[in-house]
Amino acid sequence: MVRVRLFAGAAQAAGRRELSGDWAGLTAGEVVQELARQFPSLGPLAPTLALAVNREYVEPDHRLQDGDELALIPPVSGGEEALFEVVTHPLSADAVARKVVAPEIGAVVTFVGTVREWTHGRRTVHLEYEAYPEMAVREMERIAREIGERWPGARVAISHRVGRLEIGEASVVIAVGTPHRAGAFDACRYAIDRLKQIVPIWKKEVWENGEAWVGAQSGPPWQHPEKR
Structure with a gap:
């Protein structure tokens, strides 16, 4: 038995958030095709x-096993003007900053986190x-x-690349606009600190002689109450 979880637009198109079926042995792509036949409204969304x-991204040709959980994840960016997004394309600080500009805003501060080459004496090749x-x-x-x-x-406005x-x-x-600069x-500063505490994004550091996953969060969110 394979459990299928559907999110956002995919759940709306199918009219349900969970399904299960005897799909062990099929590929993930074949299951999507089968669901598109069962739920025609899901068809136009399937290619995206x-x-x-x-909980690991796979290609459509990944073959499913009994007990697997397959998640169907729609695009989440919502377009160029989405205030909060996870994207795969290069980020533009100017584009994110423009999203928070308004007549009542007197100051905009932008934080840009970049990939650094050296950490604690170890050279990073890429992330x-x-x-x-x-x-x-x-x-x-x-x-x-x-x-x-x-x-x-x-x-x-917050944009994170994966x-x-x-x-x-x-x-x-991260861009924040407020009436006054302080x-x-x-x-x-609050936004980037909280992002590292509670937003489920992880990075793998790839070095010249090894690699390791590093959680962006500094522990379970319940250990980090909101800063008041």
């Missing part, structure tokens, strides 16, 4: 879906980022709500 088996996209976006929205409570009138990143490339861009600086 990312696939994950047991690989992975995320749980839907939950990551939801937690980014949560951070924005927290900022709005502490700094009334603030506007927030996949392989080379030295010097931007992995995350709030913008403080809220932007």
Whole structure:
């Protein structure tokens, strides 16, 4: 038996969030095709879906085993103007900053996190980022709500890139706009600290002589109450 989980637009198209079936031995792509036949509204979305088996991204030709969990993950960016997004393309700090500009905003502070070459004396060749996209976006929205409570009138945009990143490339861009400059600086610092605490994004550091996954979070979120 294989369990299938559907998210966001995929769940809406199929009219359900979970399915199960005797699909062991089929590929992930074949299961998607079967579901598209069962639920015609899912068909147009099928080519855009990312696939994950047991919380690991896979290609459509990945063969399923009994007990596997297959997740159908729609695109999460919502277009160029999405305030909170997980993307695979290079990031533009100017583009993210423009999202928080408004007549009532008097200051915009932008944070850009980049891939550095040396960490604790060890040379990094490149990084690989992975995320749980839907939950990551939801937690980014949560951070924005927290900022709005502490700094009334603030506007927030967060973009995080996943996949392989080379030295010097931007992995995350955060822009915060507030009526006054002090709030913008403080809220932007708050945003990156909270992102590292609660947003499910991980990175693999690839060195000249090895590699290791490093969680972006600094522990389970319940160990890090909101900063008040």
